[in-house]
Every structure is written in structure tokens, then in C-alpha cells.
Amino acid sequence: MNGFTGTMRLVRLAxxxxxxxxxxxxxxxxxxxxxxxxxxxxxxxxHPLLLEPDTRIVVENPGMRVLGLVTGxxxxxxxxxxxxxVLAVLAAMMSVLAVVRHTRQAExxxxxxxxxxxxxxxxxxxxxAVIVALAANxxxxxxxxxxxxxxxxPVAGSLAAGASIALVGVAFTGVAAVTSQLAxxxxxxxxxxxxxxxxxxLLAALGNMLGTVxxxxxxxxxxxxxxxxxxxxxxxxxxxxxxxxxxxxxAVLAVAxxxxxAVVLVGRRDVGRGMWPERRGSPGAxxxxxxxxxxxWRLQRGALLGWAIGLLGFGLVxxxxxxxxxxxxxxxxxxxxxFGGDTDLLGAYWASMMQIAAMAVAIYVTTLLLRLHHDEAxxxxxxxxxxxxxxxxxxxxxxxxxxxxxxxxxxVLAVAMGITGGQAVGGTASLLRDLxxxxxxxxxxxxxxxxxxxVVVMLLPRWSVGLSWALVVFAIFVGPMFGPSLGLPxxxxxxxxxxxxxxxxxxxxxxxxxxxxxLASALLAGAGILLLRRRNLxxxx
Amino acid sequence: MTTxxxxxxxxxxxxxxxxxxxxxDLDVETGxxxxxxxxxxxxKTTTIRVLLGxxxxxxxxxxxxxxxxxxxxxxxxxxxxxVPGEVNLWPNLxxxxxxxxxxxxxxxxxxxxxxxxxERFQLDPTKKxxxxxxxxxxxxxxxxxxxxxxxxxxxxxxxxxxxxxMEAVFQDVVQQLRxxxxxxxxxxxxxxxxxxxxxxxxxxxxxRAAETGTFxxxxxxxxxxxxxxxxxxxxxxxxxxxxxDARVHDGHAEFSVDPGELNNVLERLVDLDVRSMITSxxxxxxxxxxxxxEDITTPAREADAEVVATR
Numbered sequence: 001m002n003g004f005t006g007t008m009r010l011v012r013l014a015x016x017x018x019x020x021x022x023x024x025x026x027x028x029x030x031x032x033x034x035x036x037x038x039x040x041x042x043x044x045x046x047h048p049l050l051l052e053p054d055t056r057i058v059v060e061n062p063g064m065r066v067l068g069l070v071t072g073x074x075x076x077x078x079x080x081x082x083x084x085x086v087l088a089v090l091a092a093m094m095s096v097l098a099v100v101r102h103t104r105q106a107e108x109x110x111x112x113x114x115x116x117x118x119x120x121x122x123x124x125x126x127x128x129a130v131i132v133a134l135a136a137n138x139x140x141x142x143x144x145x146x147x148x149x150x151x152x153x154p155v156a157g158s159l160a161a162g163a164s165i166a167l168v169g170v171a172f173t174g175v176a177a178v179t180s181q182l183a184x185x186x187x188x189x190x191x192x193x194x195x196x197x198x199x200x201x202l203l204a205a206l207g208n209m210l211g212t213v214x215x216x217x218x219x220x221x222x223x224x225x226x227x228x229x230x231x232x233x234x235x236x237x238x239x240x241x242x243x244x245x246x247x248x249x250x251a252v253l254a255v256a257x258x259x260x261x262a263v264v265l266v267g268r269r270d271v272g273r274g275m276w277p278e279r280r281g282s283p284g285a286x287x288x289x290x291x292x293x294x295x296x297w298r299l300q301r302g303a304l305l306g307w308a309i310g311l312l313g314f315g316l317v318x319x320x321x322x323x324x325x326x327x328x329x330x331x332x333x334x335x336x337x338x339f340g341g342d343t344d345l346l347g348a349y350w351a352s353m354m355q356i357a358a359m360a361v362a363i364y365v366t367t368l369l370l371r372l373h374h375d376e377a378x379x380x381x382x383x384x385x386x387x388x389x390x391x392x393x394x395x396x397x398x399x400x401x402x403x404x405x406x407x408x409x410x411x412v413l414a415v416a417m418g419i420t421g422g423q424a425v426g427g428t429a430s431l432l433r434d435l436x437x438x439x440x441x442x443x444x445x446x447x448x449x450x451x452x453x454x455v456v457v458m459l460l461p462r463w464s465v466g467l468s469w470a471l472v473v474f475a476i477f478v479g480p481m482f483g484p485s486l487g488l489p490x491x492x493x494x495x496x497x498x499x500x501x502x503x504x505x506x507x508x509x510x511x512x513x514x515x516x517x518x519l520a521s522a523l524l525a526g527a528g529i530l531l532l533r534r535r536n537l538x539x540x541x
Numbered sequence: 542m543t544t545x546x547x548x549x550x551x552x553x554x555x556x557x558x559x560x561x562x563x564x565x566d567l568d569v570e571t572g573x574x575x576x577x578x579x580x581x582x583x584x585k586t587t588t589i590r591v592l593l594g595x596x597x598x599x600x601x602x603x604x605x606x607x608x609x610x611x612x613x614x615x616x617x618x619x620x621x622x623x624v625p626g627e628v629n630l631w632p633n634l635x636x637x638x639x640x641x642x643x644x645x646x647x648x649x650x651x652x653x654x655x656x657x658x659x660e661r662f663q664l665d666p667t668k669k670x671x672x673x674x675x676x677x678x679x680x681x682x683x684x685x686x687x688x689x690x691x692x693x694x695x696x697x698x699x700x701x702x703x704x705x706x707m708e709a710v711f712q713d714v715v716q717q718l719r720x721x722x723x724x725x726x727x728x729x730x731x732x733x734x735x736x737x738x739x740x741x742x743x744x745x746x747x748x749r750a751a752e753t754g755t756f757x758x759x760x761x762x763x764x765x766x767x768x769x770x771x772x773x774x775x776x777x778x779x780x781x782x783x784x785x786d787a788r789v790h791d792g793h794a795e796f797s798v799d800p801g802e803l804n805n806v807l808e809r810l811v812d813l814d815v816r817s818m819i820t821s822x823x824x825x826x827x828x829x830x831x832x833x834x835e836d837i838t839t840p841a842r843e844a845d846a847e848v849v850a851t852r
Contacts, residue, residue, distance in 0.1 A: 185632070279669075290646075380629050537590075
């Protein structure tokens with residue numbers, strides 16, 4: 001018996017468990033890609049002359065280069081530039097979650113113990129998890145490619161496009177294999193891999209932003225940081241133009257190397273424990289913990305810190321880029337004018353960055369408020385409500401933390417952007433004031449969002465997680481970042497709270513929309529409270 | 542002073558098809574330890590969750606410490622402590638932190654009592670919850686509950702993961718609370734524990750109180766077992782009224798007798814010239830099996846429905 005005995009049996013078990021989850025990820029991503037491809041195909045077959053100038057906009061604009069790498073005027077390439085970063089992040093998350101689910105999580109929940117007591121080798125679970133994740137990425141590559149072929153794109157480019165996304169999933173399969181050995185908890189393993197994903201995004205974005213543009217302003221050559229990131233490798237395949245396949249080899253090398261490291265680590269640790277030992281803690285609670293709000297703060301402060309660091313980096317980098325925006329000429333200026341809603345180019349740029357950050361912070365608010373549901377479903381709510389804590393106070397604890405966290409994150413971003421932006425274009429003090437105002441004016445939209453999640457959790461607890469994330473995706477796609485350029489009708493755009501946020505600092509802050517959003521959030525919160533007070537709790541058996 | 546718990550005609554449905562509690566009656570007097578027994582899925586946990594205001598009663602009257610558990614949840618919870626059956630706590634907090642937190646949210650705990658209980662239950666408060674075994678997680682919940690001096694303790698199968706030493710500590714603590722005049726509702730499967738601690742018991746089956754009373758009262762309702770040797774053959778025993786489950790071999794017989802027939806049976810036995818005889822009152826276990834036994838004959842579908850009902 002060697003260390004891999006039983007691997008194929010565990011692969012079958014993992015496939016049985018993931019038979020809905022993984023196909024849903026793959027089909028969801030492919031459906032999104034096919035739909036956007038078809039839309040751009042339709043748009044540019046009606047107005048073929050627009051393709052070149054539109055491509056120039058995204059090439060000349062460092063802010064747009066963050067999203068991806070452009071190689072020549074081409075509908076497929078143009079679509080991929082829009083979708084690639086989102087899809088790459090999703091592919092990485094699909095892979096990380098799958099690997100952690102079958103390794104670290106199985107250990108944490110005690111399932112691994114039952115498996116390992118059978119005729120199963122020490123490395124079999126790890127190998128099975130990696131095989132399943134790699135198979136899912138292979139499927140993803142093919143289905144994404146088919147999606148683009150169906151939407152009318154050339155076959156070779158489409159398949160390269162699918163592979164360029166799945167490549168990121170392959171690399172992060174290896175990353176998760178290692179983080180599952182390092183951290184001793186599921187949350188830790190996902191968190192460390194997620195931090196790695198953040199770094200990969202940042203490196204790819206930096207590489208493209210600092211890259212050079214050719215004389216026709218249709219092709220970008222990335223700077224070196226892009227080559228340190230699996231997301232950068234995928235983009236270097238340049239689907240629909242060069243269709244280079246060799247960057248795929250980098251991902252295969254990476255996953256092989258990381259898998260080998262993980263196998264070595266498995267041989268050096270105990271089942272159920274990570275390489276990083278579990279520390280002892282305090283024998284008693286500090287006064288700060290002794291309230292529902294203090295408890296929630298304690299449970300999510302690590303996540304908040306991670307978000308704060310991410311937004312700090314985002315703010316510093318994009319603030320520093322302000323002078324590049326100020327020097328922009330030509331077609332790129334029109335994009336900011338549409339997105340940021342003003343011809344004051346710098347103001348529009350900052351407004352658009354604020355809106356992107358607000359959408360990111362809305363994701364943080366959603367993860368936090370979904371803990372309301374997890375408390376209930378996992379039973380940690382029962383001991384709390386068994387004490388002298390009312391349901392309303394429990395909800396209030398989350399509301400306070402969500403609001404405080406959102407304010408903190410937006411302020412971190414505004415200050416970081418103000419400092420480097422002020423260095424780049426001057427006038428730090430007034431810029432800081434403008435940006436802080438622009439950051440805070442995003443809060444009513446987030447409050448609407450948070451209150452909606454609360455209503456969903458109270459009304460449809462069993463479906464709340466999926467439904468809340470669907471609402472997040474919906475609000476972002478019909479919001480100001482994607483909605484107008486996707487050519488969606490106004491009534492649909494109006495459904496996203498982000499659409500109604502004033503374009504500060506480009507435009508003055510008008511009180512109407514702010515009050516309207518505030519009122520909407522108050523009504524939704526009231527509905528959530530009424531529902532909470534009336535219903536049975538759905539506690540585990 | 543009112544009774545600690547008064548439940549009459551309590552109905553709780555989950556959806557249209559599953560009735561978890563079906564006109565349940567339960568009374569816990571102030572100052573008594575009340576055993577709450579029943580097979581899995583009978584509705585014990587559902588009852589306790591209604592008492593905590595976590596679930597809403599569909600019909601019937603429920604009074605807890607003189608108040609309405611749904612409307613006055615918070616004020617009532619200051620006066621009670623609860624140990625859930627399945628102890629789900631926050632994996633990244635330490636045991637000590639959880640004890641302090643739950644005690645404080647209830648309105649405060651006695652630090653000396655906390656130290657004493659940690660000592661007696663041999664619990665290390667510096668470990669993270671995720672590092673504890675099931676028994677140790679249960680100890681965290683027990684220490685958190687017993688560190689607060691409250692009028693009523695609701696304990697839902699609190700010792701299912703404890704070792705015999707810790708079980709003894711638990712029984713000792715409960716005895717102390719009883720002598721201090723506290724009321725306790727103890728749901729349990731451990732019959733020796735219930736027998737040792739409880740003044741009265743209620744046996745619940747399929748959402749209804751099947752029997753309630755002191756042990757003596759319950760025993761009067763139940764058959765006595767008899768083992769007897771006689772000089773003359775015992776063959777006729779099987780036909781006597783009130784005799785059940787008889788096994789006879791010449792002058793030796795083992796059987797059980799209905800409560801009202803014991804005297805008549807004794808008179809007949811005397812005629813057969815008794816040489817030796819052992820009679821024993823029904824054990825709690827036999828009492829129990831009478832109710833559990835009926836469950837075994839319940840159709841499987843209905844039993845499934847009961848399991849669903851506790852979710």
C-alpha cells in the first residue's frame with residue numbers, strides 16, 4: 001500500500017458530492033461569457049466601425065487596462081477584456097473551494113478520520129481533491145470555449161480563451177493544496193488562498209497598467225509584474241490574436257510544484273492539524289467581547305482587516321495613477337465621461353473608483369450579514385438567544401458592525417487615494433476632503449443593500465445565501481460600472497442602488513437621491529425587523 | 542410563588558404535515574428537579590425551544606416563571622440558564638471567553654463560582670472551542686449555565702458526552718441547586734441520572750405527555766415482577782388473571798403482575814406452598830421500555846415524520 005491507495009475511490013466520492021456544485025460554477029461562468037459575447041457581437045456587427053476606436057479607449061486608459069490585456073481590435077478579444085478578470089477570479093475561487101472542501105474541511109469536520117481509517121493512503125484525499133479540481137478546470141476550458149463559439153467567435157481563439165481562464169483555476173488548485181496543509185481551519189485555508197488571489201490580481205493589474213502601448217494604440221505589452229501572476233499568464237495567451245499556448249505550461253509547472261510541496265507537508269503533519277499550530281487563548285473574556293456587538297466584531301475583525309489592507313492597496317495604487325488620467329487624450333476620455341458622469345476627467349476618474357470600491361464593500365457587507373443566517377442554521381444563535389439578548393439586539397449587533405465596517409473601509413480607501421492622488425496632482429487637503437465626502441455618500445446605497453440581505457435572510461432563510469449573492473451580482477451588473485456599456489434599459493439600471501449614488505466628487509452631492517436611498521433602507525430594515533420578530537427560528541436538530 | 546413551568550395543550554406544527562407537539566401538558570413546580578424523558582424525536586427539544594421563545598406555540602398555554610416565553614423572552618431569560626442538547630459554539634473563541642460571554646449576556650455570573658466549577662469539571666479555559674471534544678464542549682455550556690445564580694435551569698440532555706466521573710460532578714451540582722431551592726427541567730436519556738436526581742418525571746411520546754408523576758406514582762401504574770419457587774407445580778399460573786409474560790418450569794416461575802392483581806395472585810401462590818419468592822418493583826428502565834416499546838411498532842413512515850419534526 002502506498003500513499004495514494006484509494007485515490008480513485010475518493011475521486012468518485014468527491015464527484016458525487018460535487019455533482020451539482022461544480023457544473024453550476026462551470027455553466028454559470030460559461031453562460032455569462034456566452035451572453036456578453038453575443039451582445040458585443042451583435043453590437044459590433046451593427047456598428048463595425050466602432051470596434052477600433054472602442055479598443056483604443058481601453059488600450060489608452062490605464063484604469064481600463066486593469067481589467068485585462070488587449071491585443072488588436074476584435075470582438076472576442078474585446079469581450080474577453082471585459083470579462084476575463086471576473087472569470088479568472090471565479091475560476092480561482094471554484095478551484096480553491098473545491099480543494100479545501102475535500103481536504104481541510106473534511107479534516108475539520110471529522111470526515112477525514114473515518115476515511116483514513118479505511119484502506120486509504122495518506123496522500124489520497126489531497127490527490128483526489130486536486131484531480132477533481134483539475135478535471136473541473138478542464139471542463140471549464142472546453143465549455144467556456146464552446147460558449148464563445150456558439151456566440152459566433154472563431155474556434156481556435158475561443159478555445160484559447162477558455163484555456164486562458166481555466167489556467168488560473170489550475171494554478172490556484174495548487175495554491176489551495178498548499179494552504180490546506182498550512183492552515184488548521186477551513187476559513188484559514190480559504191482566506192490565505194484568497195489573499196494570494198488578491199496579490200495575483202494586483203500584480204496582473206499593475207503589469208498591464210504600467211505596460212507599453214504600440215503606435216496604433218491597439219495592443220498593450222505588459223510590464224514584468226504581470227509575469228508573476230497566474231492571471232497575467234492567462235492574459236499572455238492573447239486569445240483571438242496570437243493564440244499562444246505555452247503560458248499554459250507555466251500553470252502546469254506551478255500546480256505540479258505546489259502539489260509536490262503539499263504532499264511533502266502532508267507527510268510532516270498530523271491529520272486534523274495544520275503546519276501552523278493552534279494557539280492557546282485567553283482564559284477569560286475581555287470586556288470588549290461582552291456584548292452581542294462585541295462578539296460579532298470579534299468574529300469578523302480578521303476579515304475586516306484583510307479587506308482594509310486590500311482597499312488600502314487599491315487606494316494607494318489608483319490614487320498614484322491620477323496624473324496619468326490627467327494627461328489622457330483622445331478616446332479614453334469619453335469612457336470616463338460616461339462612467340464618471342462628467343467631463344471633468346479627474347473628477348470622473350475618482351468618482352468611478354469610488355463606485356468600484358463601493359461595490360466591493362457591498363460584497364463585504366453581504367458576507368457579514370449572511371452570518372445572520374449561519375448563526376441560525378449552525379446553531380450558535382441558540383445559546384445567545386437563550387440569554388437575556390433579544391432578537392432585535394442580535395440583529396442590531398450585526399447592523400452596527402456592517403455600518404461601522406463599511407464606513408471604515410470607505411474611509412481607508414478615500415484617505416489612501418487622497419494621499420497618493422494629492423502627491424500626483426497636488427492639492428492634497430482639498431482632494432482628501434472631496435474624496436472622504438465621495439466615500440461617505442456611497443453609504444446609503446450600501447445600507448439599502450444590507451437591509452435587502454436582512455429581509456432575504458428573514459423571509460427565505462433556506463435560500464438566503466444563493467439569493468443574496470445573486471442580488472449582489474445583479475446590482476453590480478446593472479449598476480454604473482457595467483450597465484450603461486451593456487446597453488441595458490434605464491428601468492433595469494434604476495433597480496441597482498448604485499445607479500442612484502451621486503457621482504461625487506465629479507458632480508455635487510445632491511440630497512434627493514441620498515435621502516431616497518436612506519428612506520428605502522429604513523423601510524427595508526423595518527420590514528426585516530417585523531419578519532424577525534414574528535417567525536420561528538430554523539435551528540439545527 | 543407560581544410554578545416554574547406550566548404548559549397545557551401545547552401544539553407545535555412544522556409545516557402542514559408534521560405535528561411535533563400534540564397537546565402537551567407539563568408542570569414543573571418551583572424548587573423541584575423534573576425529569577423530562579422520551580425517545581428521540583418525541584419533542585423534548587422542541588418543547589424547550591418553545592419555553593425559550595425560540596419557537597412560537599401554535600396553540601395552548603405556556604407560562605414560564607409566571608411570564609409568556611414568546612413576548613417576555615428577554616426579561617425571563619435573566620432568570621434562567623439553558624444548556625442546549627447540541628452545543629454549537631464559536632470555534633475560534635476559547636472556552637473561558639464563551640463562559641464569560643454567555644454569563645454576561647444573561648446578566649452576569651459569579652466569578653468565584655466560575656472558578657470552582659472549572660476546577661470541579663476539570664476544564665481548561667484557554668483552549669479554543671474547536672479543540673475541545675464533545676464532552677468538553679458540553680462542560681463549557683454547563684459551567685456557563687451553573688456560574689449564574691438563576692431561578693430556573695433548562696438542561697437538554699446535558700450529560701450525553703460526559704464520562705462517569707464528570708457525571709458524578711454534574712449530579713452533585715444539581716443536588717446542591719435543588720437544596721438551594723432552584724427549579725430544574727432535566728431532559729435526559731440516562732435513567733440512573735434521572736432516578737438519582739428527579740423528584741418527578743414526565744414521559745413524552747410523539748408530542749404528548751404519556752405519563753407524569755413521582756416514581757412511586759408511576760410504579761403503582763406498572764406491573765411488578767415476581768420470581769417464585771413452590772412445592773406444588775405452577776402450571777396454572779399462566780391462566781391467572783393479571784399475570785403476564787409467564788415462564789414456568791415445574792415448581793419455578795417468572796412472571797409480571799398487574800398492579801391491582803398482586804394481592805389475588807399472592808393468595809393463590811400461598812395455596813401452592815411457596816418456598817422462596819422475590820418480587821421487585823418495576824425499574825425505571827422497564828417503565829421506559831413500555832413507552833419506547835410502543836414506538837418500535839409505530840409504522841416507519843410516522844417515525845420518520847417525528848424525526849423531521851425536531852429539525
